[in-house]
Amino acid sequence: MDEYEKLIANSKKxxxxxxxxxxxxxxxxxxxxxSKMKLMVGTITIILMILPVSYIFTFLYYAFGTKxxxxxxxxxxxxxxxxxxxxxxxxEFDMEFSPFSMxxxxxxxxxxxxxxxxxNTYDMRYTxxxxxxxxxxxxLERAQRKNPNETSPWxxxxxxxxxxxxxxxxxxxxxxxxxxVVEAYISLHDLHTVDEIRRSFANVDVVWAAVDTGVEEKNxxxxxDVVSPIGYPVQVDNTTWSPFRxxxxxxxxxxxILNYIVQYEDLATKVSSHKNLKLxxxxxxxxxxxxxxxxxxxxxxxxxxxxxxxxxLIRKIKLGEVKLWNWTN
Amino acid sequence: MELDKLKKLQIPAIAGWISVASGLFTLLLLNxxxxxxxxxxxxxxxLILGIGFIFAWPAIFSKKSRFLxxxxxxIILFLIIFLFNIFFLSWIIVPFP
Numbered sequence: 001m002d003e004y005e006k007l008i009a010n011s012k013k014x015x016x017x018x019x020x021x022x023x024x025x026x027x028x029x030x031x032x033x034x035s036k037m038k039l040m041v042g043t044i045t046i047i048l049m050i051l052p053v054s055y056i057f058t059f060l061y062y063a064f065g066t067k068x069x070x071x072x073x074x075x076x077x078x079x080x081x082x083x084x085x086x087x088x089x090x091x092e093f094d095m096e097f098s099p100f101s102m103x104x105x106x107x108x109x110x111x112x113x114x115x116x117x118x119x120n121t122y123d124m125r126y127t128x129x130x131x132x133x134x135x136x137x138x139x140l141e142r143a144q145r146k147n148p149n150e151t152s153p154w155x156x157x158x159x160x161x162x163x164x165x166x167x168x169x170x171x172x173x174x175x176x177x178x179x180x181v182v183e184a185y186i187s188l189h190d191l192h193t194v195d196e197i198r199r200s201f202a203n204v205d206v207v208w209a210a211v212d213t214g215v216e217e218k219n220x221x222x223x224x225d226v227v228s229p230i231g232y233p234v235q236v237d238n239t240t241w242s243p244f245r246x247x248x249x250x251x252x253x254x255x256x257i258l259n260y261i262v263q264y265e266d267l268a269t270k271v272s273s274h275k276n277l278k279l280x281x282x283x284x285x286x287x288x289x290x291x292x293x294x295x296x297x298x299x300x301x302x303x304x305x306x307x308x309x310x311x312x313l314i315r316k317i318k319l320g321e322v323k324l325w326n327w328t329n
Numbered sequence: 330m331e332l333d334k335l336k337k338l339q340i341p342a343i344a345g346w347i348s349v350a351s352g353l354f355t356l357l358l359l360n361x362x363x364x365x366x367x368x369x370x371x372x373x374x375x376l377i378l379g380i381g382f383i384f385a386w387p388a389i390f391s392k393k394s395r396f397l398x399x400x401x402x403x404i405i406l407f408l409i410i411f412l413f414n415i416f417f418l419s420w421i422i423v424p425f426p
Contacts, residue, residue, distance in 0.1 A: 041349060041353070041400075044353060045352075045353060045356070045400075045404060048353065048356035048357060048359075048360055049356065049407065051359075051360050051363055051364070052356070052359055052360070052363070052407075052408075052411045055363060055411075055415065056411060056414050056415070056418075059414065059415060059418035059419070059422060060414075060418065062418075062422040063418045063421040063422050067422070068422040068423070068424075069422070069424050072424070091425065091426075093425070095423055095425070096366075097422070
């Protein structure tokens with residue numbers, strides 16, 4: 001027997017029997033199917049964990065990164081100082097979270113006469129720290145321009161031009177029924193302190209004052225960007241969580257708000273309806289020159305607002321919202 | 330005798346797969362709850378998690394099916410950490426009473 005035949009004979013001896021081969025095949029099949037099953041279940045586990053992990057990441061971000069409360073405060077405080085005669089009920093804000101984003105829904109109110117009316121409903125969506133979607137459903141009958149220019153604001157500086165047709169506005173006011181209460185935007189001939197204006201407008205409520213911040217003469221910043229009026233609520237505000245609640249001085253709260261939101265100016269600009277805020281420039285001016293107003297928002301009975309025509313402080317007037325009589329204490 | 334031996338071998342594996350399935354089902358419920366904003370499903374969490382937890386132990390003590398038990402306990406641990414984190418972090422990020 002040569003070497004080759006020996007090798008063949010040995011290998012035939014080592015060959016498994018048919019039953020053993022079958023068993024081995026079955027075992028291999030079972031192992032392969034088990035491995036496939038493990039792989040499949042492992043993949044399912046990982047897929048099902050994606051959403052919970054992204055929620056944990058989102059919650060951690062809003063707890064320790066850009067805080068959800070910071071976003072809420074910047075949003076509400078920006079609206080207080082950029083939207084004339086408006087207030088918010090922060091405790092009634094609706095806050096919801098989804099992976100990597102936060103949604104904030106709330107209503108904005110206006111004081112017309114002695115009552116607060118819902119005028120806007122906001123729906124803000126923040127992706128991490130950025131405002132990525134802003135929807136405002138307005139119920140205002142007389143709304144300001146969406147894209148303000150240098151002369152379009154209803155409150156204008158004494159040295160600035162204004163698009164407001166005062167003669168027409170007085171005519172409209174005279175045509176209103178006596179049983180109505182009116183919101184009016186009054187631009188003044190000169191700069192005054194808010195107390196002076198409150199004393200002069202004794203029979204109506206002065207609710208919001210626009211503050212001279214050095215850019216209102218042309219409504220242009222040093223860089224040539226269009227800016228709009230900013231100011232603060234004048235009256236006592238007892239709304240829960242309002243920054244002006246129990247304030248010793250609303251002027252001081254206004255300055256504190258500016259110093260706070262300047263740290264988040266990009267966000268504040270997106271939140272507001274203004275094109276630009278240019279806060280640092282305006283804060284510097286206020287710190288140097290103090291707080292003087294060039295225009296106020298007042299509300300009161302139609303007859304009392306009409307009587308303001310005799311006061312020679314007023315340069316321009318623009319009527320805002322009108323409601324049925326509610327001027328009771 | 331052989332059948333008994335086979336049963337002894339398979340019981341921990343079956344228990345392991347039951348516990349993994351319970352864990353995955355709880356994860357699925359959690360995903361549905363988060364996608365639909367429906368917290369009612371949270372009521373079933375403890376029951377299904379409990380089943381998974383109980384069935385994981387026979388699997389752990391058998392060498393061949395240990396990975397199934399560890400896998401199931403891993404999912405259960407993840408879910409507990411998740412719920413604890415969400416509960417704790419919610420106190421921080423939601424300022425409303």
